[in-house]
Amino acid sequence: MSTVVGNRPALTWAVHLAVLFLVALWTLPTLGILVSSLRDKDQLAVSGWWTALTASERNIVARAAPPDEAEEEDGRWVLKGNVFEGSGGKAAAFGVSSREPSAFAVDETAELRDGATVTVAANGDYVVAYPQKPEGNRGQRIFVSSVEPPRFTTENYENVLFSEGLGKSFINTMTVTIPATVIPILIAAYAAYALAWMEFPGRALLLATIVGLLVVPLQMSLIPLLRLYNEVGIGKSFIGIWLAHTGFGLPLAIYLLRNYMAGLPREIIESAKVDGASDFEIFRKIILPLSFPALASFAIFQFLWTWNDLLVATVFLGNNEEQLVLTGRLRELLGSRGGNWEILTASAFVAIIVPILVFFAMQRYLVRGLLAGSVKGG
Incomplete structure (x- = not known):
């Protein structure tokens, strides 16, 4: 239509x-x-x-057993082994020189300068045969192009959780995130109710100040706030970072909750006042239950922001091993293990699994709270 x-x-x-x-x-x-x-x-x-679900090609360099370990068979001295060393795979071609790593097909015989021969089977078994008893302790290099079936393992997570210290960082992040999410909600709920339903001088100016604080970069306050914390004795502590996240999150929390609460039916509030209910009773028994979508919306925002934070945690907790959070631990892994992708991917997924669960558990409240707060207000 x-x-x-x-x-x-x-x-x-x-x-x-x-x-x-x-x-x-x-x-x-x-x-x-x-x-x-x-x-x-x-x-x-x-x-x-x-x-990941298909066979992958890989070029490997194996070294045969030392020549002095060769055993005599039918007048020739023979060395046997497997280029995959038990890891599994299927050889597609092989070579005895780095310039031609795939010069021979499997089961073909490659001849060396001293009359020795090399043969590699499809399963990786190799045979190096010498015309006379060889000497030396350095084995022949064998270049192999292999086709390997997909392999999956939980070893990456075992290394991360038990060898890389991520478990301690996980606990530290939870220690930071949960109080830094709950404290601003408690404070903002009271402030939002006062700004929405209580008459007092300067209410409009206070609300305008809160809205203005939304655009102030938090980086401006990091150093002054840290100096203040050091003077009062809470620098580099969990109490300090809880208060910091509370201060940085309050403007948005108050703004969202105030807009939502101001859009609630006025008749309910007036009826409760006529029945003799105090502001605290109205807030606790009426406003809080009706404002759950808005509270959940901010809780998601604050939890995700605090969980993924690195800057504030670095400033107010530092790089102490006992207080290092997940994002700091991942930064260290990236700096010292730039090529160990299996460690980095396992660490990254451990770090994001909790925010994903929180988001999917509460996402229906996120939309309801944001939409209600954006179109209602007074």
Whole structure:
């Protein structure tokens, strides 16, 4: 059906496609991190996560056993072994020189300068044969192009959780995040009710100040606030970072909750006052239950912001091993283990799994709270 704004089915399809695109844009990287964190580190280093379910090609360099370990068989001195050393794989080609690493097909015989020969089977078994008893303790290099089946492992998570100190950082992050989410909500709920339903001088000016604080960069206050904390003795402590996150989150919390509470039906508040209810009773028994969507909306925002924070945690907690948060731990892993993608992906997924669970558990309240707060107010 056509309307003033155009064809309604076309607009509906456009909205659906846009939503699907945004969902895919958010989901695919998360799926990639999860798959990569479960892959074998050797395969992860040479192929992308989207190839995780297919066989992967890999070039390896193996070294045969030392020549002095050769055993005599039918007049020749023979060394035997496997180029994969028990890790599994299927050889596609091999070579004895770095210039031609795939010069020979499997089961072919490659001849060396001293009359020795090298043969590699598809399963990786090799045979190096010498015409006479060899000497030396340095084995022949064998270059192999292999096709390996997909391999998945939980070893990456075991290394992260039990060897990299991430477990302690996880607890530290929870210690920071939960109080830094609950405290601003408690304070902001009282302030929002006062600004929405209580008459007092300077209310409009106070509300305008809170709105103005929304655009003030928190970086401006980091150093002065840290100096103040050091003077009163709470610098580099959990109490200090709780108060810092509370101060940085209060303007948004008060703004969201005040707009939501101001849009609640006035008749309910007036009826409660006629029945003799005090402001505290109205707030506790009427306003708080009705404002749960707005409270949940801010809780999601504050939790995600605090959980993913690195700047404030670095300033107010530092890099002390006993107080290092998850984002700080990941930064250290990235600095010292830039090539260990299996460690980084496992660490990253451990860090984001809690925010993902929180978001999906409370996302229905997020939209309700934000929409109500954006169109109502007085």
